[in-house]
Amino acid sequence: MKNYKITVNGNVYDVTVEETTGTAAASAPAAVSAPVKTAAPAAAPKKETAKGPEGSVKVTAPMPGKILGVKVSAGQSVKKGEVLLVLEAMKMENEIVAPSDGTIASVQAAVGDSVEAGATLATLN
Known part of the structure; x- marks a missing residue:
């Protein structure tokens, strides 16, 4: 200790x-x-909600909170700045956006999940 x-x-x-x-x-x-x-x-390990290979770009939670919405699914193409998830933290809704253009490889968060800061929410290829 x-x-x-x-x-x-x-x-x-x-x-x-x-x-x-x-x-x-x-x-x-x-x-x-x-x-x-x-x-x-x-925190308990996160379950994958979409099956697929691990992507090369990880999208992580900037702060602890609760997932209010998942706007993408595995295999979907996204552009830099596009909203991937909505995270509620300190009674505010925060949009988690794509850091770059790519394709969603996996989504590791589901609506209602509580996540810690730094937890991987999704991966991109």
């Missing part, structure tokens, strides 16, 4: 991070006194 002190907006939090191996279940502490916070459990 590693302990860290993190300052967010002037508030200091003591965070303990436990490294796990494999599929160990995370458990919440019985009581947490403010302002000490614990780290969130690791």
